């Protein structure tokens with residue numbers, strides 16, 4: 189028996205990093221998943237990995253800034269697997285970097301579209317299908333940058349704070365439909381997005397050693413750490429939990445050693461990780 193038997197999930201950003209790990213964990217626990225991402229090659233690879241694990245997964249090319257694409261991703265879940273129980277709003281980018289006074293307005297707007305508007309759109313289109321199934325779970329990937337002021341670029345931090353409070357207000361509205369809404373706030377997790385800029389080193393051992401120094405629990409955060417929390421929030425074991433933000437950060441928030449300050453994150457715009465390699 190799996191912890192997600194007979195459940196169907198859409199996972200945005202499912203082609204890489206945490207989304208990939210969530211997809212693999214979910215199918216191993218019996219769910220069928222739609223991996224919704226811009227990254228077609230990565231998505232096809234994760235579909236293969238899910239199949240090799242004995243799971244059911246399909247890829248749906250999705251730009252989470254587009255309402256029609258999110259509508260289609262939800263429709264794909266229903267068309268392919270007959271229902272929707274779990275919506276994971278996880279796709280993300282670093283977005284606009286640098287000092288506030290230097291950020292172009294259009295890059296601010298682009299960052300909000302990928303990180304916050306997308307979560308609204310994911311919720312909006314998932315809700316009717318979740319309600320039709322008698323309830324469900326919406327999980328959005330926020331960040332400790334949405335809780336504290338010194339963990340990421342300004343537009344990123346603002347968007348993630350927005351994700352956290354949208355989670356709370358949505359939870360209040362949707363509890364009567366047995367739809368639970370929660371967010372996960374990861375610390376530094378070793379994914380292409382986080383290490384892609386090269387700031388933590390080039391080889392695996394150096395990256396691990398540098399990331400181990402970011403928080404009291406002295407190892408790099410892993411996508412699997414986030415997948416474990418997503419599994420709990422997706423499963424019926426968390427049926428009395430809604431409107432929360434689950435911090436998964438090795439203790440970074442309570443005792444961070446090397447905060448990544450907004451001003452020290454470089455300049456320009458950090459787009460999807462697969463385009464930056």
Ligand SMILES: NC(=O)c1ccc[n+]([C@@H]2O[C@H](COP(=O)([O-])OP(=O)(O)OC[C@H]3O[C@@H](n4cnc5c(N)ncnc54)[C@H](O)[C@@H]3O)[C@@H](O)[C@H]2O)c1
Nearest residue numbers: 201204205206226251252279280331376377379381382461
């Ligand atoms: N890695 C970290 O340390 C960290 C910490 C806190 C929060 N997060 C958040 O976790 C989530 C997952 O990030 P990750 O670290 O696994 O990075 P990742 O780059 O490995 O995965 C993100 C995925 O989102 C996809 N994506 C980007 N823009 C998209 C768009 N417009 N439409 C559809 N897909 C798009 C990318 O192609 C990629 O597959 C993001 O929301 C990120 O902000 C990451």
